[in-house]
Amino acid sequence: MEVETYNVQNDLKVRLSYVLNTLVHMAAAIVIYIVWKFAIVNDSIDKKLQLHIIFSVTGYQFLIIEAILSFAPSNSWSFIMHHKHRKVVHLILQVLGAIFVIVGFSLAVAAKSPKLHFRSGHGICGLIGFIFTLICLVNGTLTFLAPKLRDKIRPTTIKFGHAVCGCIAVSMGLITLCIAINTSWFINSNGKGVSGIATALVVLSLAFTLLYPAKSIQGFLANMRTTEL
Numbered sequence: 001m002e003v004e005t006y007n008v009q010n011d012l013k014v015r016l017s018y019v020l021n022t023l024v025h026m027a028a029a030i031v032i033y034i035v036w037k038f039a040i041v042n043d044s045i046d047k048k049l050q051l052h053i054i055f056s057v058t059g060y061q062f063l064i065i066e067a068i069l070s071f072a073p074s075n076s077w078s079f080i081m082h083h084k085h086r087k088v089v090h091l092i093l094q095v096l097g098a099i100f101v102i103v104g105f106s107l108a109v110a111a112k113s114p115k116l117h118f119r120s121g122h123g124i125c126g127l128i129g130f131i132f133t134l135i136c137l138v139n140g141t142l143t144f145l146a147p148k149l150r151d152k153i154r155p156t157t158i159k160f161g162h163a164v165c166g167c168i169a170v171s172m173g174l175i176t177l178c179i180a181i182n183t184s185w186f187i188n189s190n191g192k193g194v195s196g197i198a199t200a201l202v203v204l205s206l207a208f209t210l211l212y213p214a215k216s217i218q219g220f221l222a223n224m225r226t227t228e229l
């Protein structure tokens with residue numbers, strides 16, 4: 001007779017990961033609301049910068065975060081999906097996210113005088129995030145083609161590169177957002193409390209979103225070590 005073993009610790013872990021997933025979605029929605037409101041209500045902001053803010057925050061805090069979460073086993077809207085369908089959804093969200101990031105970046109660059117580019121922490125981190133987002137599009141495509149490229153490069157190596165670049169891209173994008181929402185410009189308009197809460201929510205959503213890719217990166221490294229032995 002088969003005896004069903006009930007592991008309380010595992011059960012708690014699974015429940016906790018579903019709760020955290022819900023919190024991440026809520027945190028992202030609140031951040032997007034705060035930043036969109038700031039950009040839309042504030043008439044003193046130049047039109048290009050207004051759109052820069054809307055596109056950049058939507059790209060990183062919504063589309064790219066959801067693209068990463070689509071593979072998380074406890075993600076509310078995708079846990080029931082088959083892996084091959086998750087791959088398609090991930091591709092769509094990642095491409096849409098990259099388009100938003102590219103548009104947001106181009107608008108910020110167009111809004112400033114050419115001699116003043118990438119001098120601030122916001123500009124430098126935003127540029128690094130932008131470059132890694134583009135790299136992710138390339139190695140993401142390679143990940144889809146990995147089985148066909150098996151003779152030339154190991155699929156694990158391609159997937160590892162994509163996961164690492166994805167983590168760097170979203171981290172730099174959201175660090176750039178944190179710098180923006182801690183400027184005196186944002187604080188004067190929204191208050192120190194809103195800026196602090198928004199920063200805490202961005203950090204929370206980033207930390208919990210990175211849990212899943214961090215686990216796969218760890219898995220890839222272990223796999224590489226064992227196949228080298």
Ligand code: HEM
Pocket residue numbers: 035049052053056057060061105108109111112116117118119120122123124125126127129130173174176177180181186
């Ligand atoms: C994920 C979100 C964001 C990313 C990735 C991002 C990225 C960038 C980049 C790459 C630049 C170009 C900098 C340059 O040419 O030196 C820039 C400029 C700018 N961004 Fe953002 N940004 C984001 C959100 C925001 C937000 C929320 C605000 C407003 C509170 C903002 C305000 C500005 C301003 C005022 C500039 C031009 C002035 C400057 O950098 O000194 N950005 N941003």
